[in-house]
Amino acid sequence: MARTVSNNDDETAAKEEGEVKDGVRKGPWTPEEDAILMEYVKKHGEGNWNSVQKNSGLLRCGKSCRLRWANHLRPNLKKGAFSPEEEQVIIDLHSKLGNKWARMAAQLPGRTDNEIKNFWNTRMKRRQRAGLPIYPPEVHAEANAYHLQHHRYLEQQQPPPYSSSSFSLLLSSCYPKKLNDPNQIHHHSSANPMQNQPDHSADRSINPSQQFKFSNENSTGNNGNFAFPMSPLSPYGSSSSTLLNHSFGGDHGGFIAGSPYEQPFPLVQGSTTDISSNQTPTPASSYASGVDGLMGASSMVNNNNNNNDYYEVAPLSPHQGNSGLLDALVMEAQGLYHNEKSRSEEDLNLAGKLSCKRKNMEYAEEGGTVPAGVSAMKKNSGNSSNESQRDDDISSSQLSKGKKQIGEDPLEEMNGMDDDLVSLLNQFPLEMPMPEWYRRGENQSLGLENQPKASSPDPADHEHAWTLGTCWNNMPRIC
């Protein structure tokens, strides 16, 4: 559409010059302003943005200058469409980090967080309209394993090698789940376009996508696929358990096909879902030993829970050296490793308590009874005042050391929200009408949720679903 031209010349002129309020101009930057800002930065360097107005006469606030510089003027900025490689990186990073645009930008030289955000939001919208899942399955599988690895750390009562902030966002990549449905483990369970809402998605009750009651939920938990009762508030919580239920996408290994950094990401499960047949079951230690980077504390985890053996290696960031954020993450991981052992048990209790609460809601929602184990967990999960006290202790002890240390407790951050979130938990509707797009997804071969049960996964069908059905590769280019 042709640009709408105002009939009011004065208005147009005012717009072009930008609106000046309190001596600060807003609106689009003019080339002259850009030149002034660039000149200023050239002379004085970046930083101290609030002094720009004083020293350069630019009628822009400091923040506006900073943004303008960061997003448009700074050297080495890439402009234009994202390359396929960049898109792949974004998708993969988002599956792990959630809406951490700045961190993602740190791994995409020349790209800004805003640019990535816009790209993602546009993509989200597009896929939302199409009723498609956000992630291609291979990325999702890797992200799931990434999350699962964290989950296993908790089970082992070992500190997870993630930072609080990063992991809280890892949780955002959940697909909606069919809790306790043993079959669900083989399904990428959603075409839910809302599945990737920001951080809150750690909790099924918070993530809008997870408020929907899915039919055929099966509360039997005797096959090892029992929805792991973890806290929605724990950074190791429900999301991981959610992921546990669909982590093993059957026909996907731990590699991102076509990824600019095809990291081997072995993920081998023993019994329920055999994905090992589709990838080389490499001894995790061989990966764990020779890697560094984001997952500096990468490790092998062997869990015998419910006859399922998992050997996992944390995915590693392939991009290094372009961001202090990554270094920070490594340091956080190291800090976590040393600081959290003493708290993990209590954290688990809290996680159990809260997740049991949610679990009870789910059972109630299904009209069933709460299994004894769940009730018992609820009883044994301690009391909130103790938890609060613990958090206070942690906080004060940390404060007593002065600055917050890198590697501070992710649980502290999460638990700080306990009251609010529990309140939210209690207020969310237990059942919502299943949206049309989901019902459609149940019956049409749009996404992987419609793949045959993984007892006999058909890679060909699967491939078809993505290359033809969901048109991942055929999506229009962003331009």
Place this chain on the structure above:
DNA sequence: AACAGTAGCAACCGCCCCCAG
């Protein structure tokens, strides 16, 4: 061809948080 509707995208704003002084 002209117009209207709509999607995609760039850019900005506001709020919040962290950190250093």
Place this chain on the structure above:
DNA sequence: GCTGGGGGCGGTTGCTACTGT
């Protein structure tokens, strides 16, 4: 503890391009 600077991120706005009538 307070304050200011800087940064992160969600939301919004407005322009542009495309498509349908």
